[in-house]
Amino acid sequence: MSDDQEAPTFTGTCPLPLADYPTVQLAHGGGGRLSQMLIEKVFLEAFRNPALEGLGDGAVLELAAFGLEGGGRLAFSTDTFVVHPLFFPGGDIGSLAVHGTVNDVAMCGAQPLALSAGFVLEEGFPMEQLWTIVSSMKRAADEAGVPLVTGDTKVVDRGKGDGVYVNTSGIGLVPEGVDVAPTRARPGDRILISGGIAEHGIAIMSVREGLEFETELKTDSAALHGLTGALLDELGDRVHVLRDPTRGGVASALNEIAGSAGVGIRLEETAIPLEEQVRGACEILGFDPLYVANEGKCIAIVAAEAAERALELMRGDPLGEKAAIVGEVTAEDPGRVVLKSRIGGERVVDMLSGEQLPRIC
Amino acid sequence: MKYVDEYRGSEEAQKFVAAIERLVTRPWNLMEICGGQTHTMIKAGIDRMLPDEVTMIHGPGCPVCVTPLELIDRALAIARRPEVIFTSFGDMLRVPGSTTDLLAVKSQGGDVRMVYSPLDAVELARRNPDRQVVFFAVGFETTAPANAMAVWQAAQEKLDNFSILTSHVLVPPAMEAILSAPDNRVQGFMAAGHVCTVMGYWEYEPLAERHQIPIVVTGFEPLDLLHGAYLTLEALEEGRSGVVNQYSRSVEREGNLPAQKLLKQVFEVCDRKWRGIGEIPDSGYKLRDELAGYDAELRFDVGELVAQESPDCIAGEILRGLKKPHECAAFGVRCTPEKPLGAPMVSSEGACAAYYQYGRHKVAS
Numbered sequence: 001m002s003d004d005q006e007a008p009t010f011t012g013t014c015p016l017p018l019a020d021y022p023t024v025q026l027a028h029g030g031g032g033r034l035s036q037m038l039i040e041k042v043f044l045e046a047f048r049n050p051a052l053e054g055l056g057d058g059a060v061l062e063l064a065a066f067g068l069e070g071g072g073r074l075a076f077s078t079d080t081f082v083v084h085p086l087f088f089p090g091g092d093i094g095s096l097a098v099h100g101t102v103n104d105v106a107m108c109g110a111q112p113l114a115l116s117a118g119f120v121l122e123e124g125f126p127m128e129q130l131w132t133i134v135s136s137m138k139r140a141a142d143e144a145g146v147p148l149v150t151g152d153t154k155v156v157d158r159g160k161g162d163g164v165y166v167n168t169s170g171i172g173l174v175p176e177g178v179d180v181a182p183t184r185a186r187p188g189d190r191i192l193i194s195g196g197i198a199e200h201g202i203a204i205m206s207v208r209e210g211l212e213f214e215t216e217l218k219t220d221s222a223a224l225h226g227l228t229g230a231l232l233d234e235l236g237d238r239v240h241v242l243r244d245p246t247r248g249g250v251a252s253a254l255n256e257i258a259g260s261a262g263v264g265i266r267l268e269e270t271a272i273p274l275e276e277q278v279r280g281a282c283e284i285l286g287f288d289p290l291y292v293a294n295e296g297k298c299i300a301i302v303a304a305e306a307a308e309r310a311l312e313l314m315r316g317d318p319l320g321e322k323a324a325i326v327g328e329v330t331a332e333d334p335g336r337v338v339l340k341s342r343i344g345g346e347r348v349v350d351m352l353s354g355e356q357l358p359r360i361c
Numbered sequence: 362m363k364y365v366d367e368y369r370g371s372e373e374a375q376k377f378v379a380a381i382e383r384l385v386t387r388p389w390n391l392m393e394i395c396g397g398q399t400h401t402m403i404k405a406g407i408d409r410m411l412p413d414e415v416t417m418i419h420g421p422g423c424p425v426c427v428t429p430l431e432l433i434d435r436a437l438a439i440a441r442r443p444e445v446i447f448t449s450f451g452d453m454l455r456v457p458g459s460t461t462d463l464l465a466v467k468s469q470g471g472d473v474r475m476v477y478s479p480l481d482a483v484e485l486a487r488r489n490p491d492r493q494v495v496f497f498a499v500g501f502e503t504t505a506p507a508n509a510m511a512v513w514q515a516a517q518e519k520l521d522n523f524s525i526l527t528s529h530v531l532v533p534p535a536m537e538a539i540l541s542a543p544d545n546r547v548q549g550f551m552a553a554g555h556v557c558t559v560m561g562y563w564e565y566e567p568l569a570e571r572h573q574i575p576i577v578v579t580g581f582e583p584l585d586l587l588h589g590a591y592l593t594l595e596a597l598e599e600g601r602s603g604v605v606n607q608y609s610r611s612v613e614r615e616g617n618l619p620a621q622k623l624l625k626q627v628f629e630v631c632d633r634k635w636r637g638i639g640e641i642p643d644s645g646y647k648l649r650d651e652l653a654g655y656d657a658e659l660r661f662d663v664g665e666l667v668a669q670e671s672p673d674c675i676a677g678e679i680l681r682g683l684k685k686p687h688e689c690a691a692f693g694v695r696c697t698p699e700k701p702l703g704a705p706m707v708s709s710e711g712a713c714a715a716y717y718q719y720g721r722h723k724v725a726s
Binding site: 023024025026027033034213276279280283285341342343344345346347348350 | 699
């Protein structure tokens, strides 16, 4: 039989070796190496297309490709929020869901236009808490100037959800002359961070059951499209990469960038903005702040000659007052992030494998 | 940040490195006992700042790493029980037993919770009178007083739904075992400052005398480690043995006496098996007989579970300082933090994990 000459393609096999992970682990959602493996081997494998392959915070679609006259570029992003606890110092799941997606669209270089929201509610969830969350979403959307234009609600049986899960999606337009993508990081580029890192992760940690500790620290959750807009308006395509280092923190975001651009990244530990309280909490818990989540910070990688101006522009925004130039892109050590430590030693800042766990002693 | 920045100054670090370079005339092998020290050393890049003559051997002081495999299997068996809330410090959750780890038991429906203090586990027991709350009490002398306090409080309140699964280990017997081994290479110790904060350092004096070596009680910040290395090397170059206290801001010769008293009330010394090293006489704590009711091994009858180590893992040689992590054939290939074969790859204090996370750069080049 001639059909036998060519083996049929069998697409029903899960490409992630089952022997390794027969069930989903928490670390598959932790933003580190296991998350990356899940995305690349399962989701990208199944849905592969050029827009998805960028693996950015969102997709940028050329409207001309859809036969739309006039062209232009649309940024499109989605994010699901399963944070626990639902309410934490300085925010809640509602404000976080708005800021998160606004920022994902902004990191594509776009100005966000509209949001959608999907709610998964657990039977028995107090209506008053739901109203608090919804009000907080409205406030965040109003402040950001991005309307919430469509939505969906589902209710699941008691015990089958964690109170509320929220999904938000957002669209925005990428202005002409803007070209940001992780692959655009070039040797010589400077790396900026818009302010103190690790604040969101530590604020959440401070109210987790079993770990409560006293702190005045609040989440940094905020919408960053004003800040990125100011950068892009003036510096245009000299802004090469934008990224909000959410779960997995600055270290994971920079590792992804180094990997996709095939460049090295060199950081100065002493230059990285870090509030005293956050640093103290990290010391106590044995956490490296480079791996702790942020929800209102932006990493910008810009051409060397634009770095000082980019710093001024960031510092001119209330959300970027403590911005700093923290390192540069190099041709050496492609794919690696290397940090010069406070005492002058050097170490590789690798991708995290799972969640950071507080140490015994 | 106060009490941190003072011990991380770049200029002072360079001064210590220069002083060590002037001091050293021949090769020396030093061992830092504690995993926390190993971690700082590699994170700050200290091992690469020291002159070539100085070889740092990473000691067995990682509580997660030396907890025997069967004890982890026992923890997993207890954590799977529906009536149990199993509590543990964070870094124990990912340590593999023979087949799986506590995080995987959690993802299969086990009630496994991370706590920051054993007293939080006691609080959980108070708030959940219809559940059995078990705390995984591992660690050295440093964590033992807090664990003792948890049992003591539970006993005072007659909380019969609280118990601990314990595998406490003690540092001096392990140092004795390392020094007495025929293939020992260690010439000077940087002793674990936090262990000495609790226990003092008088126990080390006869050890230093017997083996004619210097033991320097050392802290955990980068400058502590450089200072500790300097003092150990100075003693070696001058041919001195004995105990020196570098970590005097925290450690006194007699240690923390109230903590020691509590330890005696709750625990008694016993023989302990160390993962990768084997059984060491009088090297651990178990609950005193009158508190045996709080022993989870007895309560859940898991004492008979035994386990076999992966034949590929050379954790024993690593923990005794005979090999470096990257000298293991499985390192970074079949053994990574995602799929660790042995405990030193799991804990952030483990030598293998520290090498993997911070040192790969050096290994590759």
